[in-house]
Amino acid sequence: MTNKAKEIFRSYLSEKGLRNTRQREVILDAFLAADKHITVEELFNAIKKKNPEIGYATVHRNVSLFCECGLADEMKIGTQKTKYEPKIGHKHHDHLICVKCGRIIEVNDSKIEKLQDKLAEANDFTPVKHRLEIYGICKQCR
Amino acid sequence: MTNKAKEIFRSYLSEKGLRNTRQREVILDAFLAADKHITVEELFNAIKKKNPEIGYATVHRNVSLFCECGLADEMKIGTQKTKYEPKIGHKHHDHLICVKCGRIIEVNDSKIEKLQDKLAEANDFTPVKHRLEIYGICKQCR
DNA sequence: CAGTATCTTGATAATGATTATCATTACACT
């Protein structure tokens, strides 16, 4: 998984005439190793332990790059900070988000996925990706 | 529609021990009259024409109130500014968002809605609301 | 393998939307 991600990242870099760097490797490793739904700040703090010389802006810049090349997904939920999650090695999924405790449950429903594609088609629209978030109250908060 | 919205707003205010004001009436009217998917800035500019004395912060504060009481929906799409749309008088709908031109198409699919509720239930989750956005290329951009 | 063009980095400043502050004004209730 990690190797596939690195390949994708490297070929994206060379394709765009960008360069690989030590920092980029470190940040990508940390991002892939991280638990899901991580903020830039959390990622920065995780990296800081072993690589205190890597700056906040560099982490930010590279997380954006991960999104560009399809390795990461951006989630802006309510007033929470923007979170990112790796896409490689994780099947596509949607989110149930508890409005009480903020807990995020990952779910998937292939029927819904298919209907979404139909819905797009019916509107002369070529879907690229989608985002489905269901807000409510989780088991624990009820 | 407008009257219903005003009723909802007023009862929300009194319920919370808040007061109605001339500004609140003006801002709510402007919001309801506005086209859909408006930003705070756009709303502020629309209001400024007839009511230049109403401040930006006041508009902001009250749009937040509209969201709290269920009159408005917040949409954060990509890097665009946060947009708001009235919920009263508009049936619930989802969005097809063109990644080229930013055009937003409103759609609805009752089958998807039902499956979403089932999906939530299956996870011991009580749904309150949801957000479905399908990103892709619209007819005109293709 | 050194030379070089240019990309990247890190530190910090700038930006821009949103939120907080606070003195003044205005609402709503008695």
Place this chain on the structure above:
DNA sequence: AGTGTAATGATAATCATTATCAAGATACTG
């Protein structure tokens, strides 16, 4: 009309993200 308190408007503060820029690193070049 009087009064307690919420709301306003102007502005400052906040905070994530983005831009700036000098210094360093990378990947070709011959």
